[in-house]
Amino acid sequence: MRDIDELRELRDFDTGAPPLDDETRRRVRARLRAATDGPPAPVRHRRPVLRIALTAGLAAAVAAGVLVAVRDDDGTRTHPTAKPPATSAPAMRNVSAQTVLKGAAAYAREHERTVSPRDDQFIYTKEIIKETEQKTGVTKSYVDENWRSVDGSKRSWVMEIGKGWWSPPLQKGVSVWPPQDWGTLRKLPTDPKRLILSIANDFGGRGTSLDDLSDEDWSQVHFSLAGLLKLVPVMPDGLRPAAYEALGMVPGVKVLPGQKDAKGRTGVAITYDDPTLPKGVTDFTGYFIFDPVTYRFLGFRDTRTSGNGAAMKKYTQLSYLDGWAIVDRVKQRP
Known part of the structure; x- marks a missing residue:
């Protein structure tokens, strides 16, 4: 029908x-x-092993040092404001996901710092997480500090909800998504359509046009783009804007106005309805939250569960990146 x-x-x-x-x-x-x-074509029931967890923190299984990615756009730095694609918050009631993500790409192009870290350096990130248990309403805050090896050859220090551990170097021949080393990130296309096709083809597709992609291909593309944007805090010049625009091309991506970020600011969120899942079943529940006027990225919203059966607890997580820097040693702060 x-x-x-x-x-x-x-x-x-x-x-x-x-x-x-x-x-x-x-x-x-x-x-x-x-x-x-x-x-x-036969439906792929399982995704390739990506070794990432699309939650507000890091999963212990991500042993290679993948980090949560939220831009350092919380207003602590002073800089000129990009010309906003929209002029008022009420207009967000009718704005499309494509408009929001194109605006986010334009903002990122104007404001992102271009960096070229050395292979022997580390990328430091400081993330703030506010987690509320849905049943009791009790909220706790965490500060996660991470030091990721730029080329993946050294052990990294990673944290999840206040707990940290040493992540071993990436083994030779092991491929992970999103890429953790700067050299691989630099090879990713900065044209949105080419980026989509590159991701789709890397995970089994053979398309030369976006029209060749099936619902299953698009589901994988979304999963990969969301992971790239959320888990990589620092990218080569032009890659983040391309990823935003590529995300806006994914069928099923939608906009939700009136969403609160970790600082209580009201923004517009981008989320995803996966057409490959049965009705009522959700896969990716995270929200990317943007300023409703400038489309500056504010932070991320997700859910987490702990325990099993009657003892299971469900949490709402709000997170944002408080700062990042390139440093020479693990545990060195800027």
Whole structure:
């Protein structure tokens, strides 16, 4: 029935209705192609092993030193404000996810610091996490400080919700996503479409056009882009804006106004409805929260559980990056 509705949208498009957005047009073309090309390809039920955890902190399984990524855009530094794509918060009621993420990309291009760390250095990050148990309403705050080896050849110090441990160097021949070493990050495309295809092809796709990507491909692309944006605090010039714009091209990405960040500021959030999951089942529940006028990135919202059965507790986590720097030694603060 949904396919029929989408065909009707195409029919209406030719009779003076408002133009379809890129996401809807791409999804309709993909479904039409699938209907004419024969049986769909087998569904991939498992993602490749990415060794990342899309939560507000780090999972212990991430032994190679992947860090939580939230930009240092909390207002502590003084700088000129980018020309905002929107002019008032009320306009956010009708704004699209693509508009927000293009605005975030424009803001990042103007304000991000360009750095070129040496392989023997470390990337230091200081993250603030506020965690509220949903049943009791009790809130606790944590300060996580991380030192990640730039080229992955040295052990790193990582923290999750106030607890830290030594992460061993990345083993030869081991591939992780998102990339942890600066050399690999620098090789990622800074054109949004090429970045999407690069990710899709790395994880089993063979497409040369965005129209070739299936729902399963798009689900993997979203998972990978979200991990890149959240878990890599410092990127080569142009990569973060490209990742924002690429995220805006993913079908199922949507905007939610009126979301609070860790500092109590009201922003607009970007989240994702995965079309490959059964109705009512959620996979990625995190929100990227942006300023509703400038689209400056404010922080991240996610959920976490602990315990099992009746003893299970569920938490809402709000996080932001308080600062980052390039340093010469582990445990050295800027």
